[in-house]
Amino acid sequence: MSVPLEHDYIGLSEASPSMEGSERSSGGLNLKATELRLGLPGSGSPERENGVVAEDRAGYPLGMLKSLLVVSGAKRGFSDAIDGGSGKWVFSGSGGSEAELGKGGNLFSPRGVNGSGKGGLGGGSECANQNPGLGVPVLKDGVVPQSPKPLQEKKSQLSAPAAKAQVVGWPPIRSFRKNSMASHPPKNDDDSEGKFGSGCLYVKVSMDGAPYLRKVDLKNYGSYRELSSALEKMFSCFTIGQCGSHGVPSRDGLSESRLMDLLHGSEYVLTYEDKDGDWMLVGDVPWEMFTYSCKRMRIMKSSEAIGLAPRAMEKFKSRN
Amino acid sequence: MPRMGYSFPEEVLEHVFSFIQSDEDRNAISEVCRSWHDIERWSRRRVFVGNCYAISPTMVIRRFPEVRSVKLKGKPHFADFNLVPEGWGGYVAPWISAMASAYPWLEEIRLKRMVITDESLELISKSFKNFKVLVLSSCEGFSTDGLAAIAANCRNLRELDLGESEVEDLSGHWLSRFPDNYTSMVSLNIACLGWEVSFSALERLVGRCPNLRTLRLNRAVPLDKLANLLCRAPQLVELGTGAYSSELRPDVFSNLSGAFSGCKELKSLSGFWDVVPGYLPAVYPICSKLKSLNLSYATIQSPELIKLVSQCQNLQRLWVLDYIEDAGLDALAASCKDLRELRVFPSDPFGQEPNVPLTEQGLVSVSEGCPKLQSVLYFCRQMSNAALMTIARNRPNMTRFRLCIIEPHTPDYLTLQPLDVGFGAIVEHCKDLRRLSLSGLLTDRVFEYIGTHAKKLEMLSVAFAGESDLGLHHILSGCDNLRKLEIRDCPFGDKALLANAAKLETMRSLWMSSCSVSFGACKLLGQKMPGLNVEVIDERGPPDLRPESCPIDKLYVYRTVSGPRFDMPGFVWTMAENPALRLS
Numbered sequence: 001m002s003v004p005l006e007h008d009y010i011g012l013s014e015a016s017p018s019m020e021g022s023e024r025s026s027g028g029l030n031l032k033a034t035e036l037r038l039g040l041p042g043s044g045s046p047e048r049e050n051g052v053v054a055e056d057r058a059g060y061p062l063g064m065l066k067s068l069l070v071v072s073g074a075k076r077g078f079s080d081a082i083d084g085g086s087g088k089w090v091f092s093g094s095g096g097s098e099a100e101l102g103k104g105g106n107l108f109s110p111r112g113v114n115g116s117g118k119g120g121l122g123g124g125s126e127c128a129n130q131n132p133g134l135g136v137p138v139l140k141d142g143v144v145p146q147s148p149k150p151l152q153e154k155k156s157q158l159s160a161p162a163a164k165a166q167v168v169g170w171p172p173i174r175s176f177r178k179n180s181m182a183s184h185p186p187k188n189d190d191d192s193e194g195k196f197g198s199g200c201l202y203v204k205v206s207m208d209g210a211p212y213l214r215k216v217d218l219k220n221y222g223s224y225r226e227l228s229s230a231l232e233k234m235f236s237c238f239t240i241g242q243c244g245s246h247g248v249p250s251r252d253g254l255s256e257s258r259l260m261d262l263l264h265g266s267e268y269v270l271t272y273e274d275k276d277g278d279w280m281l282v283g284d285v286p287w288e289m290f291t292y293s294c295k296r297m298r299i300m301k302s303s304e305a306i307g308l309a310p311r312a313m314e315k316f317k318s319r320n
Numbered sequence: 321m322p323r324m325g326y327s328f329p330e331e332v333l334e335h336v337f338s339f340i341q342s343d344e345d346r347n348a349i350s351e352v353c354r355s356w357h358d359i360e361r362w363s364r365r366r367v368f369v370g371n372c373y374a375i376s377p378t379m380v381i382r383r384f385p386e387v388r389s390v391k392l393k394g395k396p397h398f399a400d401f402n403l404v405p406e407g408w409g410g411y412v413a414p415w416i417s418a419m420a421s422a423y424p425w426l427e428e429i430r431l432k433r434m435v436i437t438d439e440s441l442e443l444i445s446k447s448f449k450n451f452k453v454l455v456l457s458s459c460e461g462f463s464t465d466g467l468a469a470i471a472a473n474c475r476n477l478r479e480l481d482l483g484e485s486e487v488e489d490l491s492g493h494w495l496s497r498f499p500d501n502y503t504s505m506v507s508l509n510i511a512c513l514g515w516e517v518s519f520s521a522l523e524r525l526v527g528r529c530p531n532l533r534t535l536r537l538n539r540a541v542p543l544d545k546l547a548n549l550l551c552r553a554p555q556l557v558e559l560g561t562g563a564y565s566s567e568l569r570p571d572v573f574s575n576l577s578g579a580f581s582g583c584k585e586l587k588s589l590s591g592f593w594d595v596v597p598g599y600l601p602a603v604y605p606i607c608s609k610l611k612s613l614n615l616s617y618a619t620i621q622s623p624e625l626i627k628l629v630s631q632c633q634n635l636q637r638l639w640v641l642d643y644i645e646d647a648g649l650d651a652l653a654a655s656c657k658d659l660r661e662l663r664v665f666p667s668d669p670f671g672q673e674p675n676v677p678l679t680e681q682g683l684v685s686v687s688e689g690c691p692k693l694q695s696v697l698y699f700c701r702q703m704s705n706a707a708l709m710t711i712a713r714n715r716p717n718m719t720r721f722r723l724c725i726i727e728p729h730t731p732d733y734l735t736l737q738p739l740d741v742g743f744g745a746i747v748e749h750c751k752d753l754r755r756l757s758l759s760g761l762l763t764d765r766v767f768e769y770i771g772t773h774a775k776k777l778e779m780l781s782v783a784f785a786g787e788s789d790l791g792l793h794h795i796l797s798g799c800d801n802l803r804k805l806e807i808r809d810c811p812f813g814d815k816a817l818l819a820n821a822a823k824l825e826t827m828r829s830l831w832m833s834s835c836s837v838s839f840g841a842c843k844l845l846g847q848k849m850p851g852l853n854v855e856v857i858d859e860r861g862p863p864d865l866r867p868e869s870c871p872i873d874k875l876y877v878y879r880t881v882s883g884p885r886f887d888m889p890g891f892v893w894t895m896a897e898n899p900a901l902r903l904s
Binding site: 167168169172176177178180219222292 | 400402458512783
């Protein structure tokens with residue numbers, strides 16, 4: 001395989017796909033000849049089963065994986081290899097696919113595809129009118145009936161069982177924006193202590209028995225673990241005993257109240273006040289959601305915290 | 321060098337080349353013949369490196385010795401959403417130190433998603449005598465001390481744009497470091513700074529820079545000081561306010577209103593944190609000239625938004641929160657016929673229920689009413705195939721379409737079907753589509769449509785979609801112009817990746833996280849494709865301590881001519897050609 005020239009990787013402006021263009025025109029690079037194609041001896045139909053990948057992982061040792069990577073000049077259709085030819089889904093420019101992919105195959109009616117360049121859904125609005133079986137209402141005047149309520153239950157049946165709250169980085173909103181909105185919640189809360197959301201998220205931290213409070217910038221931490229070590233360091237002068245740190249690596253999971261561990265086991269509990277003014281146990285919700293809703297924190301003596309945890313869990317449950 | 325008798329003298333060619341600015345054209349020129357290659361490389365003044373690890377600074381400098389402007393990008397896009405762990409990389413220091421000696425006449429540095437230290441900023445300020453432009457987009461690693469060095473030493477600075485960078489605020493006095501005889505500022509964007517800057521220094525700076533066209537303030541600049549600033553800079557074209565709130569007082573209002581009226585050139589407004597609606601009419605006098613309006617931090621309700629937007633007949637770009645509601649978007653569609661770009665952000669992204677009546681209908685209205693609409697970013701909670709098909713038919717000129725249905729796996733709310741057909745319509749009708757982000761319930765079918773139709777697509781973002789490797793295969797085998805592909809939480813695994821390994825060398829990068837790619841496949845890919853860096857990112861520990869069939873956490877693959885990088889943290893492993901050379 002020829003080594004790509006330097007100029008192919010630099011000097012390319014964002015808007016232009018010059019990479020591919022320059023490669024084709026140069027004539028010096030021909031990656032097609034070295035195209036790697038998969039050569040599976042054949043397996044069950046993969047398209048409808050999520051489990052297929054699991055089967056592969058279990059059933060294909062590395063030796064088999066290696067044989068999958070075939071360097072050849074000939075283009076072998078992925079479909080030929082995978083499905084034994086039950087459906088061709090190699091879409092090449094030369095036109096068409098008589099793909100019968102699953103039951104909805106009527107979307108790819110052959111007449112719309114054969115060399116006419118209009119593959120797939122056919123041209124324009126004709127498709128929608130000619131396929132009433134799709135069950136998609138055709139918009140005449142642009143007004144779409146709204147009836148979200150009755151469908152809520154069905155929606156929850158269809159959606160994946162993964163807990164909605166547990167996703168890092170979703171919805172995809174930049175930190176700057178999240179922090180700006182977080183520190184001054186839309187409810188025009190006058191209690192938010194004038195921390196300017198853009199770029200930092202300072203919250204007060206109080207500790208029962210300590211003579212003064214501290215402030216921490218939640219943006220400096222990426223997880224509960226980091227936050228709790230920092231707090232521990234900050235408040236160690238007020239507590240008795242050692243301030244060890246746990247070397248056990250852990251993920252940002254939910255309900256990971258190791259904060260109690262770090263703060264001398266059962267003596268203290270870390271709590272926070274959220275946007276609604278409720279006092280919650282730190283650690284129940286994903287880190288990002290916590291930074292978004294936390295207004296201030298309090299390191300409480302455990303003896304006072306009895307009765308807090310059940311409330312926090314109830315609230316969490318009612319939100320889900 | 322051998323020269324044909326009939327070719328132009330070098331000087332003439334150089335002169336001709338000086339009219340060619342686009343990188344694509346310059347690349348083409350440099351491939352014509354040896355002598356053109358040479359002349360071109362000596363005359364290239366701007367370099368854009370889309371992935372700072374695709375090439376080393378030394379190689380760039382060796383090829384282009386007379387560069388004046390450099391643009392670099394570091395972390396992958398998903399770093400914006402905290403998917404790339406802290407410390408992954410994107411350090412600009414090696415570039416700065418190499419350029420400090422090689423490019424004494426460097427004028428412009430633009431960075432995106434990179435880590436830059438105060439030391440680098442200081443080095444910049446002292447190494448480049450004619451330094452003019454510093455743009456730091458979504459960068460981090462520096463503090464106001466670094467900014468102070470820039471202010472103090474860059475006599476010819478024209479543009480200082482901190483984008484949405486994370487800046488450690490040590491002192492607001494860095495602004496005072498601009499010398500009294502410094503007057504060349506044209507564009508200043510400090511909107512990302514969390515704490516106050518010295519206001520008097522800011523005032524004096526604004527007052528003595530007659531060419532100032534862009535001023536984006538941070539939230540800490542109070543509203544009652546804004547009028548003063550505007551009066552000192554009536555020539556402003558772009559303004560970002562600070563916090564737009566103050567006790568309602570007639571004198572403050574009239575000062576502000578008068579100041580805005582005095583800015584005859586103002587075309588772009590942003591900022592508007594903490595808006596007190598009573599002060600909004602202060603901007604009414606200039607609304608009709610506005611081309612760009614960023615209200616995405618303004619927590620004002622639909623009626624006020626409608627009043628404002630209805631007066632902006634020349635608006636081309638609107639960024640707004642979903643408080644605008646469907647009704648507001650109807651008004652937008654009716655008033656702003658020149659609209660090119662719309663972004664609607666969620667006011668309550670983590671709420672389980674919709675908090676405002678903003679649905680797919682708003683987007684449909686805008687797609688109907690605004691014939692020039694070509695760029696959309698839309699967060700909502702419900703969508704239908706019918707709406708998407710309508711949008712697609714209305715707006716075949718769409719070039720960027722990013723839809724985020726907040727709840728993953730949400731189907732068409734009318735039919736409960738996947739949204740495959742709707743997105744299929746988008747890619748089929750919008751033939752110039754360059755960027756697409758998918759969401760909602762999606763099967764492999766949508767990828768079939770994309771592979772078939774999205775021939776101009778350059779960047780695709782996929783989350784919680786698809787059913788099997790077939791989906792990924794459709795993308796990689798069908799999208800001829802694909803440069804960046806980012807995928808999270810999809811059931812895509814080894815087969816499609818390995819079958820399309822060669823495709824990856826035609827792209828800038830591929831990101832896959834929380835998918836089903838095995839460690840074994842990553843190793844294979846790294847071994848077979850020496851032109852790629854295959855990086856496994858896994859905070860659980862070394863992947864070779866687990867079975868090879870075990871899926872890895874995150875995969876980042878990018879083409880490079882400079883081999884594996886040397887600055888990887890402990891949770892990143894590169895699958896090198898020779899396992900013995902693997903560095904971690």
